Amino acid sequence: MVKDKYILTGQNVSIGYKKGKSSKKIGASLTFKLQKEKLTCLLGPNGVGKSTFIKTIMGQLPSLEGSINFGHLPVQEIDAKLLAKKISVVLTDRISPGNLSVAQLVSLGRTPFTNWIGKLTLEDKEIVNEAMKATKTYYLKDQLVSELSDGQLQKVMIARALAQDGDLIILDEPTAHLDLVNRYEIMHLLREVTQNKHKSILVITHDLDIAIETADELWIMQCGDPLLCGTPEDLILSGKINKLLPSEELSFDSNTGKIRPKSFPLPPSIKGPQPITQWLNLALQKNSISLSEETSIHVTEAPLTFEISRPNFVFKAQSVQEVLQFLQKNN
Amino acid sequence: MIIGVVLLLVFFLVNISIGSVYIPIPQLIHGLLGADLDKASWETILFLYRIPKAITAVLVGISLSVSGLQMQTFFRNPLAGPYVLGISSGAGLGVAIMIMGGSALGITFSSSSNYMTWGIWGIIISGSLGAILVLLLMSLTAWKIKDSMTLLIIGLMFGSASGAVVSVLSYFGNAEDLKLFTIWSMGSLGGISGTQLEILSIICFIGIIPVIALLKSYNAMLMGERYATSMGVNIKSLRWAMILSTGLLAGSATAFCGPIAFIGIAVPHLARMIFRTGDHRILFPASALIGSCFLLISDAISQIPGSAETLPINVITSLFGAPLVIWLILKRNLSSEF
Missing domain, CATH: 3.40.50.300 (P-loop containing nucleotide triphosphate hydrolases)
Known part of the structure; x- marks a missing residue:
């Protein structure tokens, strides 16, 4: 039966x-x-x-x-x-x-x-x-x-x-x-x-x-x-679900269950609390901005500030957009 | 629906009372119940001319509107009508060949002696042959082709091609023949009686049987071919039934009365608007009723009450029908009703 x-x-x-x-x-x-x-x-x-x-x-x-x-x-x-x-x-x-x-x-x-x-x-x-x-x-x-x-x-x-x-x-x-x-x-x-x-x-x-x-x-x-x-869970755990994504650039994130671009490591020069740095990183990736060696960004919460430090000066930004504008001009 | 039947009877009576000689309605009812009429001539007019003509109007009204309803649902196209499969163009071609092609071979059909011999039968037979020919061609096509939209386009092409041949014949035809053909193409409900009427009724009856048997399938077709198939409707046999039914109905109506415009396309829409439904179990009798009523009224108007002149039926159906439908469409949203 x-x-x-x-x-x-x-x-x-x-x-x-x-x-x-x-x-x-x-x-x-x-x-x-x-x-x-x-x-x-x-x-x-x-x-x-x-x-x-x-x-x-x-x-x-x-x-x-x-x-x-x-x-x-x-x-x-x-x-x-x-x-x-x-x-x-x-x-x-x-x-x-x-x-x-x-x-x-x-x-x-x-x-x-x-x-x-x-x-x-x-x-x-x-x-x-x-x-x-x-x-x-x-x-x-x-x-x-x-x-x-x-x-x-x-x-x-x-x-x-x-x-x-x-x-x-x-x-x-x-x-x-x-x-x-x-x-x-x-x-x-x-x-x-x-x-x-x-x-x-x-x-x-x-x-x-x-x-x-x-x-x-x-x-x-x-x-x-x-x-x-x-079962969906088995397919995720065994990584077989990646079969859906033949392209090299995408991969399945088994933590969140979402599809993401593959290479997405947080550069060590960005420091601060988790979710904010991740979003900042996403914004940088989208605009294909890579931080030069001497640049580092320090993020602090409440009030939200992005401190961009370079050997000769420090720039403080209040939003991701300001960071992007600064880096696009001065990177 | 009951109101519709009552209206049909009223229109029937009005229709037969009006004409070059006016017969009062109470007299009519007496006459129909078997009593003698005040004037003996009325009896002749009534039974030999008016009643057969009114019955023809009812039959043709039913045939054309029911064909139109089937076409519109089957092709899921609000512009489809009984003429889209080219069947009545085929009938037109048959009649054109008969009238105008005959004179090319030396038979002057329009001369009165020949008209008497051949008469209305010649027109009916040649029209039917033309319709049957196109029907056969369409069936062959339907047998080869699976896609309904292709079938629709091929039908329109058959129509165009027959139209072109008719044009060639008209171009070379002589003036009298041309006039005879033109008058035929304006449609006429009169002149059909006796055996002819019996044949028309029988064809109409046979043509309607598949529609009644397939009302349920037509309802399923409202959702489109693929859904209908998934609900167990056999599209292939439905298509055959549709071609045969509209071929018989529209083909015979055209062969007997000429291509009567407008009824086939407009009446199903009127039925949808008046009864506010998509259910063919209602739309089918509704279309039949409205179609007959519409043709009875049109015919009554074409008598031009009080005068001896008669206008061709096509003039009336289109001249009065078109504004009516435009008005209805503007008042209500046609596309959401279809």
Whole structure:
């Protein structure tokens, strides 16, 4: 019964587009197991094939090699109508559902379940209401979709996917072009959904910080490499997370969980309390100012002063900007 | 919706009462219930001319507006109408070849004796052949092409190409033929009766079946193709159904009555604005109702009450319809309603 821990599995799957006899391979030898009722984030640079991967999972695109199994069956062999009851999606496509209210839009999620004319049964209505409550959009139910803000719209789209009531929900960059607060809200919402509604969720995202904070598992997709899967914390501790950053200049700071430029040592000529010297150093790096050998800067707190000492004189500055101006003139 | 049905009946009665000879509405109701009318000539006018014409107006109104609704939703484009797939241009080409190409071969179609022999049937048959030809071409294209936007553009190109051939024919055609074709292209609801009306009703009925069966899919299409697919809608079969349905509806309406402008694009928008919904289970009957009402009123106006003259139906639909829609758009935000 080990297999039942996973909802979606793939063994050496190659994805890409087939056109006539030629095929364009985008990703190769992807091996993965999507855990049930967990939040998994798929990370990777633009153009690495994340969206193609999702299309393949949804059975809209055949895999070039290997097969993706939903439960025990390959997705390709599952009837589209049945698959719609199992997997629901939130896409990046902009929608223009004129004149639809939020409740009507969420009800569209019931499409695979309703009769030929799409009549909602009491049970359907209950599921729709539950989906709106779970995404905290119930208060919007009578509002028109065209009047929503981007953040609200995204939550409503999640509610629709939830109303479709599949076991697996796939979201393609649900937090793109949202503000920071909404990004956090959406990702935490998804986490709640996995726990309270027993859904498995796969999210494509570029927000590494938030992904680390909320995901149960990260999948890192990198051109030409096999898919890297693991708990975010493990990936950080083993340094594998640096795979996301192929460039030499960036590295992942395992203390703060942020991406930083690699070489960033504090020069010994800057002295003073911690956070201030760090920010001062950042300002100097940004403006590519390196201190000459005889210059030293002494920082004191309350009142904030930067004492720039040179053999022949001392300059006192009250702000980082003044330091920069002085050094740019006299360095 | 009930108000709509009542209005439709009222407009139907008004429509058949108005014309060069005015028949009072109470008399009409008597007549329709089987009683004898005050004047025997009224009976002839009513049953041989006015009622078939009003029924034609209702059928064509339904056909065009329902085709327009399908196109706009399927292509997610507010400018789509029943003519975008080039089907009615095909019908126009058929009629043009029949009228003007015939004279090139020595058959003067416009001469009265030939018109009597060929009559309206010739126009209907040639129009249908043209529409069917374009429909087949479009189906072939749809079979090859997966992208809906490409389909839309190819449809427009078919339309342009047929238009060009029609222009060539018009350029070389003689004056009488040209006038006959021009009058056809202005649209006319009259002159259809008996067997023709039966055929039109049957085609209209067949064309509407796939729409009713796919109302749910059209609702899902509001979210775009990819979402609809993810909800289990089979886009391929929906596309086929859409091409066949609009081909039958718009093709037959055009072949029988000429290219009637405006209804197909504007009526679905009117339905959205009046009923304030995107739900096709409401929009479909609403469009059908509004389309028929609109054409009945337009036809009534075209009789120019009190005069014996009749204006072409296209003049009325566009002349009165366009300002109405502009006014509605200015009053309400069309783009947020679509």
